[in-house]
Amino acid sequence: MRKTSDILENPPSIPVRVLLLLLAALCLAGRDPALLTAPRFWAEEMTVYFAATLEGGGALDVLTQAHLGYYSFIANLAGWLAAQLPLERAPYGTLAVAGVIQLVPFAIVIFGRSPLFATTGRKLLAGAVLLVFGAAGELFLNAVNSQAHLAVSVALIYLELTRTPAPGWRAALTGIAALAAVSSPQACFMTPAFWLRWWRRRERADLWVATVLTGGCLLQAAVVLTGGAGQRGTRFTFSEDVGEWLQGIIEAVMRYPVFGRFSDNHGWMVLLIVVAGSLAFAAFQIRVLRQGPRRDWLLLAWGVSLLSILTSLGMSGGDRYMMVGTILLGLLLMAAAFDPDEPPVWRRLAGGLLAAGLLLQAVDWQPRVAGFNDPDWSTWAAEVRDWRSGATDRVRAHPQWPGVDWSITLPPAE
Structure with a gap:
């Protein structure tokens, strides 16, 4: 039997890669297993995309509609698929689409051949980064926010293409990028990075x-x-003053990638630790910017973070706009920690920050979902049951926060 160290230090076989993808799926499902038996619509999944299908029109018309200021083929597809199912099971349509999209970044890492993901151990570590870094609760398993996971996929494609891929793998990655291009404005923000690298290398x-x-x-x-x-x-349009906005930009690339929301409401001692760690992370990034290597990864993370916040509602940003940059910066730490050409002090610093990020965000991984799935909220089954009984003509989606009305009117049940 092969030693565990041998398995971790060598590229995985195809069966092992499949098992790793199944492990990623199990980890995602385990974050909120209740969704498998009691699925829900999330906000615009129902009020915009599902409702658009219910309003009539053929599949082509539904799939080509633009909503919410941009076009998203994936969100349209999820809403259309949900409408093809019996009403009681309709949220399984959006859940299935969101689940597949959320697995795509893991598939790129697991089946990819980038030196960063070359061995089984590195694939497991990169998978852990994908799982917990920037894992905001509102981004979990809903189709309307799948654009963030598609943007992560495009960022991983950028890392994967540091090595010339086989023709079949190149076609698959291009297909994923095409899907992201018609579903995720965030993914489109990375277009200049690919053009610049093509101009330098002329790689097809x-x-x-x-x-x-x-x-x-x-x-x-x-x-x-x-x-x-x-x-x-x-x-x-600014929804807050310039100082708070600039602070948000800085936090998006200094504090949030490693510490997430860990320093919020934890006292002065924790705050001092987070500030010291953030300054160390800033020093690491400045060194990468000045000396390389992987300067382009850093600039890509900064650029996507900045553009995501600039194009958010009110330019106010938030957790869901920081995930792409957070994951890129986490993988940058991983690359530096494993790079034998890096000076030992910087390798240790990168490894320490990566370990801190994995630990602290893993601790916060499950609690971050809690605010987005309250057990006291009405379930979709209960909403449909009330509608069928004639008690109401409106059905509600999650979240059911006070003062928030994510609901649509349905015709009287027959």
């Missing part, structure tokens, strides 16, 4: 991905310019 894989992402940029720009996407709220 970079050209393919850059081309499909450019198509996505043009599509999203057309949606914005035509103004026909029913955008809610106002973008490109």
